[in-house]
Each structure stands twice: as structure tokens, then as C-alpha cells.
Amino acid sequence: xxxxxxxxxxxxxxxxxxxxxxxxxxxxxxxxxxxxxxxxxxxxxxxxxxxxxxxxxxxxxxxxxxxxxxxxxxxxxxxxxxxxxxxxxxxxxxxxxxxxxxxxxxxxxxxxxxxxxxxxxxxxxxxxxxxxxxxxxxxxxxxxxxxxxxxxxxxxxxxxxxxxxxxxxxxxxxxxxxxxxxxxxxxxxxxxxxxxxxxxxxxxxxxxxxxxxxxxxxxxxxxxxxxxxxxxxxxxxxxxxxxxxxxxxxxxxxxxxxxxxxxxxxxxxxxxxxxxxxxxxxx
Amino acid sequence: xxxxxxxxxxxxxxxxxxxxxxxxxxxxxxxxxxxxxxxxxxxxxxxxxxxxxxxxxxxxxxxxxxxxxxxxxxxxxxxxxxxxxxxxxxxxxxxxxxxxxxxxxxxxxxxxxxxxxxxxxxxxxxxxxxxxxxxxxxxxxxxxxxxxxxxxxxxxxxxxxxxxxxxxxxxxxxxxxxxxxxxxxxxxxxxxxxxxxxxxxxxxxxxxxxxxxxxxxxxxxxxxxxxxxxxxxxxxxxxxxxxxxxxxxxxxxxxxxxxxxxxxxxxxxxxxxxxxxxxxxxx
Numbered sequence: 387x388x389x390x391x392x393x394x395x396x397x398x399x400x401x402x403x404x405x406x407x408x409x410x411x412x413x414x415x416x417x418x419x420x421x422x423x424x425x426x427x428x429x430x431x432x433x434x435x436x437x438x439x440x441x442x443x444x445x446x447x448x449x450x451x452x453x454x455x456x457x458x459x460x461x462x463x464x465x466x467x468x469x470x471x472x473x474x475x476x477x478x479x480x481x482x483x484x485x486x487x488x489x490x491x492x493x494x495x496x497x498x499x500x501x502x503x504x505x506x507x508x509x510x511x512x513x514x515x516x517x518x519x520x521x522x523x524x525x526x527x528x529x530x531x532x533x534x535x536x537x538x539x540x541x542x543x544x545x546x547x548x549x550x551x552x553x554x555x556x557x558x559x560x561x562x563x564x565x566x567x568x569x570x571x572x573x574x575x576x577x578x579x580x581x582x583x584x585x586x587x588x589x590x591x592x593x594x595x596x597x598x599x600x601x602x603x604x605x606x607x608x609x610x611x612x613x614x615x616x617x618x619x620x621x622x623x624x625x626x627x628x629x630x631x632x633x634x635x636x637x638x639x640x641x642x643x644x645x646x647x648x649x650x651x652x653x654x655x656x657x658x659x660x661x662x663x664x665x666x667x668x669x
Numbered sequence: 670x671x672x673x674x675x676x677x678x679x680x681x682x683x684x685x686x687x688x689x690x691x692x693x694x695x696x697x698x699x700x701x702x703x704x705x706x707x708x709x710x711x712x713x714x715x716x717x718x719x720x721x722x723x724x725x726x727x728x729x730x731x732x733x734x735x736x737x738x739x740x741x742x743x744x745x746x747x748x749x750x751x752x753x754x755x756x757x758x759x760x761x762x763x764x765x766x767x768x769x770x771x772x773x774x775x776x777x778x779x780x781x782x783x784x785x786x787x788x789x790x791x792x793x794x795x796x797x798x799x800x801x802x803x804x805x806x807x808x809x810x811x812x813x814x815x816x817x818x819x820x821x822x823x824x825x826x827x828x829x830x831x832x833x834x835x836x837x838x839x840x841x842x843x844x845x846x847x848x849x850x851x852x853x854x855x856x857x858x859x860x861x862x863x864x865x866x867x868x869x870x871x872x873x874x875x876x877x878x879x880x881x882x883x884x885x886x887x888x889x890x891x892x893x894x895x896x897x898x899x900x901x902x903x904x905x906x907x908x909x910x911x912x913x914x915x916x917x918x919x920x921x922x923x924x925x926x927x928x929x930x931x932x933x934x935x936x937x938x939x940x941x942x943x944x945x946x947x948x949x950x951x952x
Contacts, residue, residue, distance in 0.1 A: 482936075482942075483937065548937075549936050549937075572931065572932025573929075573932045573935050573936050574929070574930050574931075574932060575929050575930060575945050576936070576941075576942065576945060591942070593936050595932075596932075646856075646857070646858050647857050647858060647930050648855065648857075649855025649856045649857060649878075649879075652856050653765075653832050653856050653859070653876050654766065654831075654832075658859075659859065659874070662858050662859060662949060663949055663951070666945060666946055668946070
């Protein structure tokens with residue numbers, strides 16, 4: 387089979403079907419043509435010129451833009467045009483760490499094609515042979531990829547959190563990792579992708595962290611996202627990625643990246659150079 | 670200062686000044702316009718159409734092409750148009766591991782803009798705080814970047830060697846690492862760049878290996894490339910890269926890549942995403 391097919395799947399999209407979404411002169415999102423028509427109902431808030439959508443410049447602060455978008459999205463969610471809110475705010479800014487230009491419920495980030503951020507933690511036990519990865523098994527109740535394999539810890543970045551704060555929070559909630567252990571995790575890069583989804587365009591950047599856990603450590607889920615955990619040699623996890631679809635769609639890319647960095651996936655693999663280049667099509 | 674300036678420096682080129690060089694129907698190299706004129710003297714071997722250079726199809730085997738290129742290059746080297754040969758053959762193939770379409774002396778790889786491969790080994794000691802990197806100090810006799818800092822082990826890939834064979838050979842020659850230790854090195858990705866140089870176009874892919882060495886290990890040079898070695902904390906090596914030009918030009922990129930993978934360079938660095946994307950502009 388192939389590893390690269392997961393990169394292709396995560397990057398399947400046709401930007402011809404989307405219009406740039408401009409806020410305060412900056413191109414921050416992508417809106418599907420067919421969805422843009424709904425926004426014509428709010429000429430106070432949006433300006434549609436045929437080749438782009440702008441938020442009206444008289445909505446000049448983060449606060450006024452946030453309020454307008456909330457009003458619009460709640461009506462459209464009530465009409466079942468877009469998904470219901472999740473009650474978790476996400477900050478939209480030109481770059482991670484910049485002041486937000488708008489805050490929006492996480493459920494609607496892809497509707498407007500905003501760039502989104504997450505943290506994924508590879509938890510593993512070092513052995514003389516190869517690292518053994520702890521993998522979560524996703525709950526049957528998960529909206530996305532229920533019952534599939536997952537990283538030990540992963541989560542989207544909520545408004546007002548740094549990456550490291552979010553990592554510590556998720557490590558505690560998803561795997562009962564105490565702070566003394568979690569702070570030993572180190573950043574190891576990112577992967578990114580642009581994926582067309584039912585509600586719009588997912589543009590995700592996942593910041594990757596590695597954490598070697600003690601041999602006797604066992605992750606325990608606190609928030610119900612994972613029903614259990616398994617520990618498998620990294621080469622076996624990579625085989626599962628190559629030969630099947632056992633993993634949550636984007637976790638495939640994280641396992642490939644881990645395997646490259648730890649020498650499990652070697653330069654003689656026919657997709658090696660292509661994978662490393664295309665695991666991050668945008669910065 | 671900036672880390673990204675090293676990426677820009679390694680990728681400074683203007684392809685408008687070069688013509689595609691086609692062998693057996695495949696675009697394998699880039700030849701500077703002004704150098705292409707010299708090749709008009711050998712119409713038996715080359716076909717120049719103004720927008721590309723072809724090796725004549727009647728040179729139909731690797732052997733005949735290798736012989737023709739050797740004849741041409743020896744004359745041009747004698748006339749000081751190109752550098753003298755180094756006596757080390759390099760295989761040119763559509764991709765690494767494919768059957769070679771031509772073999773050429775390493776000194777002339779950039780003259781024809783062929784893609785070239787190397788291995789770079791990060792040798793380091795694990796400490797509770799951070800990895801400490803072993804760095805070579807290049808000999809004053811080195812053609813490229815004499816007296817600058819270097820990886821513990823690095824070398825171009827000669828014809829007929831696999832990456833791992835080359836790594837073991839260079840580890841022994843450049844740092845007296847015995848095979849039992851050297852085989853513990855693991856692949857960790859690659860970096861690549863396209864750089865205009867006096868003789869033409871360098872298109873390098875450097876395969877990166879990591880090796881944690883024992884605390885009491887000390888590298889000893891056998892082949893005269895390094896006059897000595899120093900051991901510095903990885904964060905200090907990264908500061909040297911950021912604030913100065915102490916390292917061989919391409920080793921800067923290897924240290925940046927190492928620092929990203931080992932959590933020394935963190936996501937809050939303003940160049941983080943750009944660096945990770947652009948450390949490998951081609952695959």
C-alpha cells in the first residue's frame with residue numbers, strides 16, 4: 387500500500403469552489419461559493435463582490451466582528467445550514483500569537499476556512515529496539531473518526547491558550563499525565579494540511595510534541611474521548627498506517643512524521659522525500 | 670539576528686540564467702547559459718536548441734555518456750573553464766537508487782546542475798538538560814568554508830554506495846567512530862537547497878542522521894578534514910547559527926533542523942513555521 391495516500395487525502399480540495407474571506411484587509415479565510423450566498427442576507431456585515439467576501443470595515447474591532455459573526459452563525463446553525471456551536475471559542479489572527487481579529491466558535495472555523503491549530507503528543511516508551519507508542523482508541527461517540535486509533539494526547543487550541551498551556555491541559559484531561567511528567571515533552575515541529583470537508587475548508591496546523599514516558603506509566607482517559615489505550619512498537623503503528631485506515635485521518639500524518647524523525651521510516655522508502663516535503667504544504 | 674537568512678542564502682539562485690539539461694528524455698540538470706556556449710564545440714555529444722541542452726540520443730548507454738562527458742570536462746578543466754577533477758565519481762540518476770544514466774567526477778556535478786546527495790550526522794551526548802553537540806572545526810585547507818564549524822561527520826555520496834554504507838565509511842574516516850557505535854545512528858529526515866555557485870548550480874539533498882554517543886566518547890579525525898572537535902550545548906550551537914556565520918554554509922540548516930526536532934527551537938520563535946517549510950524546497 388502507500389503512506390502518501392494519507393497526505394493526498396488530507397489535502398484533497400478545490401480552491402476554485404471557494405472565495406477568499408477578507409478581514410481588516412487580510413486574507414484570513416476561504417468561504418465556499420454556495421455558502422457565501424447565505425451571507426447576502428446580512429449586507430450590514432458582509433460585502434460580496436463576486437470574487438471575494440469582506441467583513442464590513444465599519445465592524446472595526448475584534449469585539450464588534452465577534453458579535454456580528456455570532457449573530458449570523460447562530461441563525462444559520464438554527465436553520466441547519468451550518469453545524470451547531472460547540473461552546474468553545476477559537477481566536478482568528480493573521481498568525482499564531484498575533485492579536486485576534488475575531489473570535490468564533492470552534493464548530494464554525496472550517497465554515498469560514500480559517501487556519502486552525504492543534505497540539506499532538508507522541509507518548510512512547512524507549513526500548514533498546516525501537517520506541518513503543520501509546521495510542522488512544524477513540525470513543526464511539528466521537529464526531530470525527532469514532533473507534534479509530536489516535537495519539538495519546540491531542541487537542542485543538544482554544545482562544546487565550548499558548549500551545550504549551552494547551553498541551554499540559556490536554557495531557558491531564560486525556561491521559562492523566564501529571565504536570566511533572568508533561569513538562570518533559572518537547573516540541574518537534576509541525577504538520578499541516580488543507581482539506582475540503584462538508585462544512586467548508588479545514589486548514590490545520592498540528593504542532594507535534596514528543597514525550598518519552600516511564601515503562602510503568604499507563605495513560606488513563608478523564609474526558610471520555612478515548613475508551614482505552616494500547617501500546618505498540620512504532621514500526622507496527624507505521625505498518626497500520628501504510629496498509630490500512632485504522633487511524634484518525636490526520637493522526638496518520640503525525641505517525642509518519644514520528645517514524646521519519648525516529649528512523650523507523652528510512653530513506654530507502656520510495657515515498658520518503660515526497661512525504662517529508664508534503665507533510666506541511668503551508669506555513 | 671535571524672535563522673531564516675541561512676535558508677535564503679542556501680537558496681539564492683536565478684533559474685532564468687540556466688538552461689534545462691536533458692539526458693535520455695529526462696530533465697536531470699541545469700546549465701548556466703554562458704557555460705552552455707562552450708558545449709557547442711562538441712556537436713557529436715550535445716544538442717543546443719536555445720531553451721535547453723540535450724545529450725545526443727546516439728550516446729545511448731551510461732558508459733558512452735560517461736566517456737563523452739569525461740572527455741569534454743577534462744579539456745574544459747585543462748582550459749580552466751571548470752574546476753579540476755577530484756578523482757571521485759558521482760552517479761547521476763533520475764532518483765536516488767535508480768540505475769545511473771551517467772557517472773561524472775564530483776567536481777563537475779554543480780557545473781551541470783545535477784542533484785547531489787550527502788549524509789550529515791549529528792553526534793551528541795544526552796544530558797538531563799539538553800543534548801550537547803559534537804562539532805568539527807574544519808581544516809584551513811578545506812576548499813569550502815575553511816576553519817568554520819561542521820557536523821561531527823558529513824560527506825557526499827559517492828557512486829555505488831548506499832546512504833548507510835557512506836555513513837559508516839565517513840563516521841570511521843572523519844571521527845573514528847567504530848561500526849558498533851555507528852550502526853546506532855538513525856535516519857531523521859533530510860534538508861535540501863538550490864544554490865547558485867561560481868561553477869553553476871548546487872542542488873543538494875542532505876540526509877540527516879542522529880547518533881547519541883557515550884559521554885566518554887571523543888571524535889578523532891583520520892582524514893584531515895577537521896583539525897579538532899568541540900562539544901557545545903545544542904542551544905549554544907543554535908545561538909551561533911542565529912547570530913553569526915561560524916558554521917559551514919549548509920551545516921547551519923542541519924543545526925536548525927536538529928534544534929527543531931529536539932525542542933531546542935520552539936514554536937514561539939517568529940521564524941518557526943517558515944523554517945520548517947523551507948528547509949526542504951524540493952524533494
